[in-house]
Structure formats: C-alpha cells, structure tokens
Amino acid sequence: MGSKNKLKRFKENETFTNVIQPSREDVMAGFEYKGKWASFFGNNNPIVLELGCGKGEYTVGLAQINPDKNHIGIDIKGARFWRGAKTALEENMDNVAFLRSQIELVDHLFAEGEVSEIWITFPDPQIKYKRTKHRMTNPEFLERYKKILVPGGLINLKTDSEYMHGYTLGLLQGLGHEIVYSNHDVYKNEGAPQEVLGIQTFYENQYLEKGKSITYIQFRIN
Ligand SMILES: C[S@@+](CC[C@H](N)C(=O)[O-])C[C@H]1O[C@@H](n2cnc3c(N)ncnc32)[C@H](O)[C@@H]1O
Structure with a gap:
C-alpha cells in the first residue's frame, strides 16, 4: 500500500483514540492537554516522549x-x-499516545516539568550548515526540552550518524551539560541500558543492514 493510501485509511476508516492531531493554530492558542496529560491518560505516571517517532516502534517498545x-x-x-x-x-x-505535531512546538504541547524523559531516535542529522536550526539537538531545541523536563530529566539520543553524535557531544561538553553515558556502538559496548537500547526502529534496521554502527548518548541539561 502506498503512503497516500495509508494516510487515507488512517484518517478516514479507523478511529484511533490514542492519536491527537492538533492544528498549529490550536496549539499556539492554548493546547488542551498542556499541563493536563494526566487527564488524558487517567493517571499521574511519568511521561516519556519520543521525538520524530516515525512508525512508533520505540514508543510502543518502551x-x-x-x-x-x-x-x-x-x-x-x-x-x-x-x-x-x-x-x-x-x-x-x-x-501510549501519538501526537501529530512539530517538535518545534514541544514547549506549547507540554507544561514546565511535565515530561520525565525524552528519546530522540535516528533524527535527520541536518549536516549542511544552513540546516543547523533543524538539528534536533541544537541549543534552541535543548532549551525547549529543558523547559518541559522535570529537573534532572534524561534525554537519550540514538543515531547512526557519527556527525550527529559528535556534534551533540561537543555541544553538551561546550555548554557544560551532563553526559551520563555515551558510546559508539550500542551492541558492542557494555554498560549501556541494553533492554531499552535493543528496541529497533525502521530506520535503525536499514542502517544495521548497511553495516553501520549505532551510537548512543544519554544526557541531562543543566
Ligand atoms: C529519519 S526519520 C526517523 C524515524 C524513526 N525515529 C525511526 O528511527 O525509524 C525522522 C522522523 O522525524 C520526523 N521529523 C523530522 N523533523 C520533525 C519536526 N520538526 N517535527 C516533527 N517531526 C519531525 C520525520 O517526519 C521522520 O518521521
């Protein structure tokens, strides 16, 4: 099935009670679940986000x-x-819930301290200089994440991109943030939280088939 047909089926033929698709205007005007995610889930359990979740393997796996x-x-x-x-x-x-929105709006979707942990899985490394503003670990994004995270909340970056890995490590060191864990091959190094790192996404599988190493950083924003 082509992706257009998938979208049609997704939109018209099935009711997904676990999907929220707010318009940008609605989000900017005051998103109904900001600060009220406990009412959506019906409990006060910690909230974990996956940014750029693709098909959602990590969200469901976690x-x-x-x-x-x-x-x-x-x-x-x-x-x-x-x-x-x-x-x-x-x-x-x-x-589990899925939110169709832009990551740039994350601090309009969640209240301060409403999120306990963030996963960023195989983001586009946006290597070209003029694309820096879209890189999901640039300083502007880190500030947005800091706003919505509980104090000491963890951020996890899993990527095949040595560029993204190196850029993020350098930035974290330069800005004095805490690198909790870092490695260049999650499947060879000991000490990584193996169960959660063993979840594999669509993009990860493609990179593994090409023989690429999968890198990982876990960090906190001070
Ligand atoms: C390379 S894919 C990785 C998907 C998934 N995490 C995986 O590993 O299979 C990057 C995903 O991020 C999403 N994405 C990129 N920029 C985004 C943004 N600014 N806001 C929301 N989603 C974004 C894309 O739509 C895409 O699904």
Missing part, C-alpha cells in the same frame, strides 16, 4: 518495557505512526 510510564510519540508525518498507534490499540496499551 511502553511495553515500562507499563508504569506513559509514552507519547511525536511526528509531523501521521501516515508513519498509524502503525504504532494500531499496535498499541490492538494490544490494549493504555499508556
């Missing part, structure tokens, strides 16, 4: 490992995450 946390995958392309949303509904996972 939610299976941590049923006592609520997991929200965010992506601008809803046609991708319908798969994860469907899996979560079929498996009666009430700790």
Whole structure:
C-alpha cells in the first residue's frame, strides 16, 4: 500500500483514540492537554516522549518495557505512526499516545516539568550548515526540552550518524551539560541500558543492514 493510501485509511476508516492531531493554530492558542496529560491518560505516571517517532516502534517498545510510564510519540508525518498507534490499540496499551505535531512546538504541547524523559531516535542529522536550526539537538531545541523536563530529566539520543553524535557531544561538553553515558556502538559496548537500547526502529534496521554502527548518548541539561 502506498503512503497516500495509508494516510487515507488512517484518517478516514479507523478511529484511533490514542492519536491527537492538533492544528498549529490550536496549539499556539492554548493546547488542551498542556499541563493536563494526566487527564488524558487517567493517571499521574511519568511521561516519556519520543521525538520524530516515525512508525512508533520505540514508543510502543518502551511502553511495553515500562507499563508504569506513559509514552507519547511525536511526528509531523501521521501516515508513519498509524502503525504504532494500531499496535498499541490492538494490544490494549493504555499508556501510549501519538501526537501529530512539530517538535518545534514541544514547549506549547507540554507544561514546565511535565515530561520525565525524552528519546530522540535516528533524527535527520541536518549536516549542511544552513540546516543547523533543524538539528534536533541544537541549543534552541535543548532549551525547549529543558523547559518541559522535570529537573534532572534524561534525554537519550540514538543515531547512526557519527556527525550527529559528535556534534551533540561537543555541544553538551561546550555548554557544560551532563553526559551520563555515551558510546559508539550500542551492541558492542557494555554498560549501556541494553533492554531499552535493543528496541529497533525502521530506520535503525536499514542502517544495521548497511553495516553501520549505532551510537548512543544519554544526557541531562543543566
Ligand atoms: C529519519 S526519520 C526517523 C524515524 C524513526 N525515529 C525511526 O528511527 O525509524 C525522522 C522522523 O522525524 C520526523 N521529523 C523530522 N523533523 C520533525 C519536526 N520538526 N517535527 C516533527 N517531526 C519531525 C520525520 O517526519 C521522520 O518521521
């Protein structure tokens, strides 16, 4: 099925109670769940975000490992995450939601300190200088993440891109943020949290097939 057909099916033929698709205008005017995610999930469990979740494998995988946390995958392309949303509904996972929105709006989607942890999985490294503003670990994005995270909240970056890995490490060191853990090959190095790092996404599988190493950084913003 082509992606256009998938989107059509996603939009018209199925009811996804775990998907929220607010318009940018609605978000900017005051998003209904900002500060009220506990009412969406019906509990006060910690909230874990996956930014640029694609098909949602990490969001669903983390939610299976941590049923006592609520997991929200965010992506601008809803046609991708319908798969994860469907899996979560079929498996009666009430700790999963997907949000179709821009990551740039994350501090309008969540209140200060409302999020306990963030995962950034295989973001486009945006290597060209003029694309720096779109790089998901640039200083502007880090400030947005800091706003919505609980004090000491963890951020995890998993990427095949040596460029993205090096850029982020350099930036964190330069800005004096805390690097909790870092390695160049999550499947060879010991000490990484293996169970959660073993979740593999669509993009990760493509990179692994090409023989690329998968790198990981876990950090805190001071
Ligand atoms: C390279 S894909 C990785 C997808 C998934 N994490 C994986 O590993 O398979 C990057 C994803 O980030 C999403 N994305 C990129 N920039 C975004 C933004 N500014 N706001 C929301 N989603 C974005 C894209 O739509 C895409 O699904």
